[in-house]
Amino acid sequence: MSAPSAIEDAKALDLEAALTHFAEAHGVRSKGALCLPLVVTDHARVMGLPLDPNRLRTDKEGQVLGLGKGKVQQILARHGIDRVLAEEGGRTSRGSLGKMSAYVAFLNARSAEGxxxxxxxxxxxxxxxxxFFAAKPFVLRIDPTLSLRSAFRHLFAQAEARQKEMQGTMVVGTIMQHLVGAKLEGVFGATIGHHSASTKDEGQARPGDFNIGDLAIHVSTAPGEALIRKCQANLASGQRPVIVTTARGVTVAAGLAENAGIAERLDVFDVEQWLAAEILDRAGDSIVGRNQAVVQLLDRYNAIIGKVETDPSLRIEVAAAGRGG
Structure with a gap:
């Protein structure tokens, strides 16, 4: 290897190490967070270095200039990537302006060195x-020595751990919503409407996350007064509200419903128990039948993820006890 080539390789390794350190220090792991350095690097290419961070703020100083789906996808397309990284292009990520200023300082410092x-x-x-796109999916382990509810509990524990690592994301809520949707699709067929977990209910045109006949089904990791008000609105319009939530959420929702005077008109379910009961109802008389029912549920779930979400790491694989996954 020639001396100039060795020097160039050393510089490249040093830059990669510095970028890796920046990514780890500033939590650049989630889809929204990854959008920011792509856009700011593109600004540096156009505006030149050093960059003035004040020029990269919108007029209202609420967002990073150009940080949106269109610009991000344009950059990805240069590298042959046509998958959507984030519908909002990172615009809603917490602390975007602070991360932008830190990244501009990083680029400027590197530029000052040469x-x-x-x-x-x-x-x-x-x-x-x-x-990110190739990230390993979640794993639901089927262990005949454990209850089905435990299997789902362990799955949600994985989701909680990833959510803590990727602050600002709603991993648990997203998985919960689409597992509920997969179960409903198995019961009621393909007429169930699925939406991205980031899509909010919009008035009475969409009174719940899922609407089946007169049922308005709400999926929430943390039910609060706003959700109870939606349930009251459901009742006022002749619908039957249902809340599917966590074990902790059941207690909270029941208390809020009692305070609102609708406790006897509102069904509240623990999602782990609700999903496990569905498997047992459909194929509870044999290990093989239960395992097949779980696989079918996750096949529907993964199809929904591929259709309405942009993060393939939300997929769930099945692993038998004692095997890797």
């Missing part, structure tokens, strides 16, 4: 995007 390759910087973030 010329460096912005193409290499962009390729680093593109590699992180590819890793």
């Amino acid at each position: 010329a460096f390759d912005l193409d290499a910087v962009e390729k680093f973030w593109i590699a992180r995007v590819r890793e």
Whole structure:
């Protein structure tokens, strides 16, 4: 290897190490967080370095300039990626302005040390995007020595752990909503409407996360007074509200419903128990039957994820006890 080539390789490794440190220090792991350095690096390419962070704030100083789905997808397309990274392009990620200022400072500091390759910087973030899309899915372990409810509890524990690692995301709520949707689809067929977990209910046109006949089904990890008000609105319009939530959420929702005077008109279910009961109802008389029912549930769930979400790491695989997954 020639001396100049060795020097260039050392510089590239040093830059990659510095970018890796920045990503870890500032939590650039989630889909929204990854959008920001892509857009800011593109600004650096156009505006040149050093960058003025004040020029990268919108007029109302509430968002990062150009941080949206269109710009992010344009950058990804340069690298042959047509999958959607984030519908909002990272616009709703918490602390975007602070991360932008920190990343601008990083780029400016590197630039002050001498010329460096912005193409290499962009390729680093593109590699992180590819890793994100290829992320390992969640695993639901089927263990005949444990209850089905325990299997779902362990699954949600994985989701809670990932949610803590990727602050600002709603991993648990997303998985819960689409598992509920998968169960309902298995019972009522393909007429069930599925929406991204980031899509909010919109008035009485969509009175719940799922609407089946006169049922308005709400899925929530943390039911509060606003949800109880929606249930009251459901009742006022002749609908039957149902809340599917966590074990802790059941107690909270029941108390709020009691205070609102609708406790006897509102059904509240623990999602783990609700999903387990469905498996037992459909195929509870044999291990093989139960396992097949779980696989069918997750097949429907994964199909929903592929249709309405942009993060393939939300997929769930089945693993038998004693095997890797």
